[in-house]
Amino acid sequence: MTTAAQHPVRHVDVEHAPVSRAEDPATPGAGTVPDTVGAPARLRLAYREAGDPAAPVLLLLHALGESSLSWDPLLDDLAALGYRVLAPDARGHGESERPGQYSYELMTADTLAFCATLGITAAGGLAIVGHSMGAVTAALVTTALNAASPAAAEADATDATMAPVTRLVLEDAAPPRPGGPRFEPFDEPDHPVPFDWPLVNALRAQRGDPDPAWWDDALRIEAPVLVVAGGPTSNVDQADLAELTDGVAHGRLVEIRVGHMVHDEAPDEFLAVVTDFLRR
Template identity: 40%
Template sequence: MSDVQKVQVGEVQLAYRVWGEPDAPPVVLLHCLGEDGEDWRGVVGRLAGTHRVFALDQRGHGRSDWPGEYGFARWRDDAIGFVTALGLARVTLIGHSLGAVTALLLAADRPELVDMLVLEEAAPPVPADPPQEVPEQPEGPQSFDWRAKTAVVAERNMPDAFEWDALAKISAPTLVIAGGSTSHIPQHHLAGVADRIPDARLVTVEGGGHFVHEERPGEFLTAVTAFLGARS
């Protein structure tokens, strides 16, 4: 894997890895809750053949700072700061779950920064049913700050209206990837996300579950590369 680098964004240092040619169009990968940039290792090689790929450790995860303060708006602002600090222009954002929410909020808030958008199994901005509970923190060291999980559960149970409103503000061409019947995310919610975004298409990778890029990496990459190729 690529060496880990760090950049200061506001009050936090964010860790990231980078692959691909410096002059290739930029892609920023945003992982799910509890993971870090290493989570993309199964798909990054092919993406780096055509793009400059940046895999970020979001705050509270991996080698980035764990400040104890979390929430989708903070992760969005960190991602905006990351893109601007590195001087990246018109990036393709690929986000999974928590990272997909980060990506869609960024695309809605700062459309000039985003060329294309890929949302894998985005947590829908509707109250979790039944409400989620925070499991007890496991003993021993963790790979991420457990307080981030507490923040995500709170926002999943009572989403802020701005998350739903943000979908209609996204102007970037968008691919929504769903994992089919084995996902814990209600698939009709993902269809609703795609319907709400003005220029979006939905692709279902049956058997992908919530972790499509891990369970079905070939099909995930086929969908993503076809989308990027058609829009370039």
């Protein structure tokens, strides 16, 4: 791996149709988005970039509480594979705006709008690597762009100029499904954190009560899928990762036994596995 200096942060303004989610009456305010029918949602997103702007795009989506900085050490190595590598900060994270409204639907719509704004077209091609929260978003973006679910129409992503996903890497995460564990809200810490704290409990509530279509649609993904599992010390149910791998049309599971933060704890091994997958 290279040890290049940190890549500069860039910014882009994106806009997409409003996205809303019904409120759970049992937990008012958890994981909900206020009714925003009318004006489009506008958001300034930060991102880092490496590689040839004319090359196929590799999109890197980070974990909850992280930012594009977590991918920074890998950008040049991944760009050397022949990609334009783009690593955005999700809403509420890093240097992106903190609008106070958080859901996986919104993050999916943000990512689709980010791709559209940066001109990622069908002719160029698109691969996605997502870690944890970013893996869930990556799966939802894939099903939207590959027209595997009604999310495509909802997110206004059926434009033929948008790129379908050709390769998908899920790092130690899979879309949640009904019947999984419920997550109790965390208390807000008494010290500053580098992200907008309300997003934590909003997304945890959704993981405990997910849309059933998330899992079902993920199983319909036809693009090759690599699942990188963190092994027995991870806090993620590894059986779910194996089941998703077995359920998709072209799935491959690789275990790197370092826990949930795979590309942080074993960057060289992670890079080797992802490189092999992207080159197949």
